[in-house]
Amino acid sequence: MQRRKPVRIEIVLMIFSVIIFGVFLVLILTYYGRVLKAAGYKEEELNHVYGYQYEMIVDNRNSTLWNEVYEKAKAEAAENDALLSLRVSDANTEYDKTDYVDMCIDSKADGIILEYNGEPGLTEKINEAAEQGIPVVTIMNDPSWSSRQSYVGVNEYQMGQAYGEQVARLINEDTKDILILSNREPELEKNQLYSRIYNAVSDRTGGEKNIHVREQNLISKSQFDVEEAVRNIFQSSDGPPEMIICLDEVTTVCAYQAMIDFNMVGEVSIIGYDASETILEAVEKGLIPVTFAMDAGQIAEYSIEALTEYREIGRSNAYYTVDLNVITSQDSMNDMTS
Amino acid sequence: MTGLRETEYNTEEKVKLPGTTQNRKSMKEKEQTSKKRFIRWQDLSLTTKVLEEVLMVTMIIFVVNLVMYLQVNRMVSSMSQVYVSNVSLGELSETLDEVQNSTYSYLQLKTSESLERYYRSAEDYQELLSELNQKVMENPVKLLEKNIRAMSETYLAETDASVTYKRGRNVEKYRESFEKAQQVYRYLNSSIYDLNNYQFHNNSENFTRLQATLRSVALFSLTLIVIMMSVGCLMLYFMVRGVVSPLTNLAITAKYVGEGDFNVKMPQNDSLDEVGVMTRAFNTMVSSLEDYVNLTRENLEKERILKEKELLMEAHLKEAQLKYLQSQINPHFLFNSLNAGAQLAMMEDAEKTSIFLEHMADFFRYNVKKGDEDATMEEEIESVENYIYILNVRFAGDIHYSKDIDETVSGVRMPSMILQPLVENAVNHGIRNIEWEGRIHLSVKKDEDKILIRVRDNGKGMTEEEILRVNAGFRAAHAAGNGNENGREGSTVSGLQDTGDSTGIGLSNVKSRLELYYGCQNLLEINSPGEDQGTEVMIRIPAASAYQESDEIQALPGEIQA
Structure with a gap:
């Protein structure tokens, strides 16, 4: 019988060393690769190239809403081969919305979603953008006189109607003063809203009781000033009004906080705006009887739809109506459609 | 199992032993073939x-x-x-x-x-x-x-x-x-x-x-x-x-x-490589060394046997000499005395006494002189004749001695004191005390490659049993150490008691010395037709060996003497 030749130990060692070397090399390369990847060198996802660039310019009065809208709109835009960037104008930035629109024009963006609030010069910039072939979709308010491509928002009449209803519902015997805290430029005064509230109050009292409805514009105030202004209202010599109607998230939260701080729960009714966590919590506890919230999903969807349509066929709808949700303390939610 | 042991190492294999011409040849061929093909690792x-x-x-x-x-x-x-x-x-x-x-x-x-x-x-x-x-x-x-x-x-x-x-x-x-x-x-x-x-x-x-x-x-x-x-x-x-x-x-x-x-x-x-070359050279060397050592061992063995033989012979001679010396105190004094006696007899005109004393002196001189060396056939025969003469003087001419000698072998060398003990044996155990006339005949003949020496008497003779007993006595003496036998054993050979006037050298001693001298067995043979019909003791000396041995022994007298 032929004896099997024994394997030489040095060959075994050589194979062993090659394997060890290989394993070490693979480990090091894998580790290094992982580090590079973590370092962002290989972030494939972030390096995805889009065909179009959209910009969304908002202020921070309704940050919860806009964040939600932005996230949804971004996803929507990505589906349509576009990248959506968010530019927020607030006290921390040296630029206002006009500057941002200007930047978007200069950087040759393919579309702008703009929260219009009547800022001076903004209309001209909208027109300039339109001249450069950049469609501007306005949200929240509608500068219909400008060259904006589309408006996505709530129908003003229906909005006034909804507010009127809620005001009428909340008026009681003690109600003497109703204060509307607006956040718009004077030129954008929403007559529909006011008139519907007046009407509702009148209808409710039947003209027997004199309820004073007044409006205070906080547009010129910075973020901190809003809070100061709201506190001043609560500290006025005549006392706070029985009903405060807020038209943005910041104002609502400030009024709510002041009401608690001055221990006026039950004495002051706040009609809120937006559905941020704090506000929803307050509604749930019955501290804020009702809050209004636009449908973020619809804003996002319609805005991107408008831009995409314009891109594809050169035109889009001038109006996209968004649902306004009414959230009451009973946790009931009614859709108020235009 | 060849009896060869291989040192086993971890990975080595048991293999045939190299060294034969065929193996070397095939290895050479293999080396050449492998060289032609490629250089292997083990060849570096x-x-x-x-x-x-x-x-x-x-x-x-x-x-x-x-x-x-x-x-x-x-x-x-x-x-x-x-x-x-x-x-x-x-x-x-x-x-x-x-x-x-x-x-x-x-x-x-x-x-x-x-x-x-x-x-x-x-x-x-x-x-x-x-x-x-x-x-x-x-x-x-x-x-x-x-x-x-x-x-x-x-x-x-x-x-x-x-x-x-x-x-x-x-x-x-x-x-x-x-x-x-x-x-x-x-x-x-x-x-x-x-x-x-x-x-x-x-x-x-x-x-x-x-x-x-x-x-x-x-x-x-x-x-x-x-x-x-x-x-x-x-x-x-x-x-x-x-x-x-x-x-x-x-x-x-x-x-x-x-x-x-x-x-x-x-x-x-x-x-x-160097190891391969060295290994093969080593194996070849070990084989050669083994052959050489075996040869040396054989030679040593031969030498040892020879030495042993020489020593044995020397021992026998010494023994014979010792026995002789034991029985012959101061032989020189005796020779001189005998010579003095012979001269005295001569001066007194007693011629017979003078001759007798001369024969006696010759006889004993021969015994003393040749005790430690070999002698020629002639010297041996002369010693026998001296001995017979002395006996005839002693026993008033009762012994009739005759001889038949082939003169061509008179120069042949042989161990000394071989014939005289045979004749002495024939006298003492053969013809002594017989009622008829005792005769002793010595014949030396050359027969092809042998020299036959016969000492025949017409004495008492021996039965078959006696001859067998004597032969058994030889073997027993041989087994006992060869050198221990004495004259008594010689008497045993003929079945008679020693009378006390023997020269002291027995048949067994004679036989042993012959065998040692010539290196072969059965040189002495005893024959007898039966009781009262005489006995013949025959010695066969190998002629060629006799000449050769005699030369060798002559060349090494000192060694034998030592």
């Missing part, structure tokens, strides 16, 4: 083997080090690249400032130098811009790059326009363009600042990560190098051991051989 010289092994291990460690070095180098270069983007941005920002300043300078002063500066910086700026991303990407850095690039194009368009309008002296327009350019310049600066911040933030993170990675990789590398060096050393150890182990085995085997064990052989090895 030890120096080459060790050198190649060391080179191999060194190469492995070198490659590992090289790879590790490259890897660390790559990482270090990555680290140095980390902040390159910030540096580029700084350059971009500076160039932008230069464009802005040169534009402003031209619009303000309208010098050709500022215009030239403007064009140059604008060109530089364009070049730097070309390195920026221009695709819409989610990566904030890339997106900012894209925005900066797009804004820069707007900016350059505006500065170009302002410069052009300035040259065309369109004041309104160039102001308008410059204002717009200024605005975009602000945006650009802000964006570059943002981008720089982003990048710095990212780069710092990357730098920290890379730094940590570099430390880990360095540790990894160090561990790997330590492991590889250990494995390398181990490899080298086993490789060198592989080269050296045949030498160690050879040394062990050589030690066995040195201790006299020739049955160990190195396993067959057909490699052409």
